[in-house]
Amino acid sequence: MAFLKVKHVLVLLLIIGYSCDKAPEKEKTPNEDLNAWFEEKYEESLQKSPLKLTSLGIKDKYDQIDDLSLDAQIEDANWMQESVDELKKNFEYQSLNKQDQMSYDIWLYQNELLQEGLEYQDVGYVFDQMTGIHTQLPSMLINFHKVDSLEDMQAYVSRIQGTARAINQLVDRAKSQASKNILPPRFALETVLNQSKAIVTGQPFQDTEVNSPLYDDMLRKTDSLLTQNKIDDQQAKELRTASREMLLKVFQPAYNNLIAWTENEIPNALETPTGVSRHPNGKAFYDYTLKTSTTTSLTADEIHNIGLEEVDRIQKEMLNIKNEVGFEGDLQEFFKFVNEDEQFYFPNTDEGRQAYLDEAKQYIDELTKKLPDYFGILPKASLQVKRVEAFREQDGAPQHYNAGTPDGSRPGTYYVHLSDMTSMPKTTMEGVAYHEGNPGHHMQISVAQELETVPNFRTQLGYNAYVEGWALYSEKLAKEMGGYKNPYYDFGRLVNEIWRAIRLVVDTGLHSKGWKEAEAIQYFKDNSSISENAIIAEVQRYMVMPGQATGYKIGMLKIQELRQRAETQLGDRFDIRKFHDIILGSGALPLELLERQVDSWIEVTKQES
Structure with missing residues (x-):
């Protein structure tokens, strides 16, 4: 959607309370007029973005490219505000069922942050190495x-x-x-x-x-x-x-x-x-990016401290694996060994690059067979693993996922930067494959696009903390599902996780605490086994995409917290398949709304029992 160029909106929402001793209320029927209204507005928004139409496999305005001027963005924001005014005028919130209320809340959520973001249109970089x-x-x-x-x-x-x-x-x-x-x-x-x-x-x-x-x-x-x-x-x-x-x-x-x-x-x-923060209005802009990236009200200091605690916790797990494989030496020496030993890398040749692609696909294919044991809702879309095009390939740059079309005519694509194989260790590739493929990005985004029980606009939302939090949660979930049979690859999973914890420290360090690039790189080196080229690419990514990297760990921690809550409160009644369906079955949500969704499911499950 054109008006979703600035995504996610922080709005204070009441968490609906439930009581176990109350009889469950009769669920209201869907409001057909409201959902028709959402479809109309979604179509209007799509027509503002020819590129979005193309990404969805729709050939409307197939000869056009989006208007990328500031005036066009302001026009989109005005359209969105007018739609919110119309929504409030025509539909009474309390008369809606829970799913319709969720759609209503999300529509308001988008608009509030979109309007707030207009103040920072001139602060975010227009051209950079990551998102240009x-x-x-x-x-x-x-x-x-x-x-x-x-x-x-x-x-x-x-x-x-x-x-x-x-x-x-x-x-x-x-x-x-x-x-x-x-x-x-x-x-x-x-x-x-x-x-x-x-x-x-x-x-x-x-x-x-x-x-x-x-x-x-x-x-x-x-x-x-x-x-x-x-x-x-x-x-x-x-x-x-x-x-x-x-x-x-x-x-x-x-x-x-x-x-x-x-x-x-x-x-x-x-x-x-x-x-x-060095720029005019830069500190306020960074606070705004944290809000959009985490969909929470966490401050930079709070996020920084969460990162420090997670780094410490994960390093203790790393020590356990170091001891399991019988490595004599401290954790830094183990980092050096995993970083430099040739057994952990493919050759820096075309054959080595193809071997990386083949092995990554093999991990995804094997885990995909086990999805029905952990999920009720399964993706229909296919997935391909592909090397990044030469003109945008960068040494050590992170892998990424591009969604397919909702109708399946174009598969989802897991893209890999393979120009420098010395930056692509075997130890981390398994976790990255799960993150980008199944049960990570490909599964979550495909399931969202294929949903038929929510308005279409919700099938295309991409809240950073939810989307990336799910993908990081999936890396850990894959261990439950039988992945990481090689202990060094399980260590690689922890490398991936501590990577995301370090992001909380480094991102806030750079943008809130005055760190320079060299300080951020050194913190990475001191606390992970990630290769130097990958570290440099990562830190330079954070420099131009403030806040974005914080969504991964904050989102993962929230999903883990909600799962723990459900397991504790439901005991034997907890069903992992149903829990995952609740997480994925409404499309991407801001974390506060996701929590509301899970709490509602927990209480309904209690009452049904």
């Missing part, structure tokens, strides 16, 4: 713009023009930020520069035998139409010519504009910066 639209737009066209007809390919060509317009809009916004002395760190701009140059490297931008990524994709999709006899030779020729001209005359100038701006600003960017 300069790489996301070409990647979306290559991976999401499906071509089944002449019209689809013509729409692709038109989208090249829209991409150029969007890039120029963002350069204008970046220039405005720079005029207020708001620039990302130098390393971020240097990466943006290299990424942008890679996108316009090769044919038709240079006289070379190698095609640029976009041109290669356009030619391949045109040739596929010709091979399938969906176009003739003349139409194929016209499409190739139009693709080439659009890239040269419109796309390249936009990226040259970005490259020129980046080259101009690199000398002005700080080489050893602290976090965003």
Whole structure:
């Protein structure tokens, strides 16, 4: 949704109280008018974002790219506020059933933080090495713009023009930020520069035998139409010519504009910066990012202290595994051994890269067979494991997941950065596979997209603490399900978990306590076995994505807390399959609303017994 570019909203909600000695109230029937209203508004919001439509496999506005100007974001926020006013006017909250009340609350939740976020439109970085639209737009066209007809390919060509317009809009916004002395760190701009140059490297931008990524994709999709006899030779020729001209005359100038701006600003960017608190309004912005990322009211100090406690706890578990495998030496020496011994790495070759992909898929496939023992609701969508495209691949960068389409026409994709295999240890790969695949991101997001019992807008929500908290919880759950038979890989699971605990310490250290990059890197080195290249990539990620990394551990801890509560209160009546279905069966939720959902289920289960 266009209005969900700034996600999640913190709103104070009453937690509904239940009493075991009260007879259960008769459940109200769904409000059909309300759900029809949600469908209407969701469709309106989708029409504001051609890219969102494409990501869902819908070919409406297939020749367009989103308006990425500040004015468009303000217009979206105004639309959202008007919808909330309409919702409050037309529907009485107390007359709704619990599921409808949840939808109502989420709609308000989105809006409140969206309105609050308008104050910080000029603080968050426009271009950085992690989330910059300069790489996301070409990647979306290559991976999401499906071509089944002449019209689809013509729409692709038109989208090249829209991409150029969007890039120029963002350069204008970046220039405005720079005029207020708001620039990302130098390393971020240097990466943006290299990424942008890679996108316009090769044919038709240079006289070379190698095609640029976009041109290669356009030619391949045109040739596929010709091979399938969906176009003739003349139409194929016209499409190739139009693709080439659009890239040269419109796309390249936009990226040259970005490259020129980046080259101009690199000398002005700080080489050893602290976090965003150094910027005007930066401290308030960081507090806001913590709110959006954790969907809680936890302060930076509270999150920092939770991180310190978790690091200490997890290191004790690491010591147990060190002793189990008979390693003589302290934990730091064990870190060094796991970090450097060749047995824990694939060769830094194409064969080694393929072996990594194959083994990751094998772990996912084996655990997928066991899902029915732990879940009632199962995903229908398929999953593929894939290497990141060369133009956006980074040494040591974290793996990530891209959702498939709700109708299953495009599978979910677990992407892996494999340019430097020395940053990709075998010990952590099993846990990452579960995190990104099943029962992690792929399962949770696919189940959400396939839900038929909630309004469609709820099937596409992506609250950071819920989504990432679930994926991290899944890494631990996989151990219950029979994963990590190799103790070194179980150690890798703890490496992944302490990684997320360290994030709480480092993210708040950088953005709230004045840490510099070197201090954050040193804390990582002192408390984990993560490779240095991966640590550097991680810390640089936190520098440009303030708060985001805190959602993982905070979300996991909340899900674990809710599970412990349910097990304690229900005893023998606790059913792990039903608990997981309650967690996943309403789509992504802010943690406060998730807690309300689980508490309600606990009380209903008690009464039913």
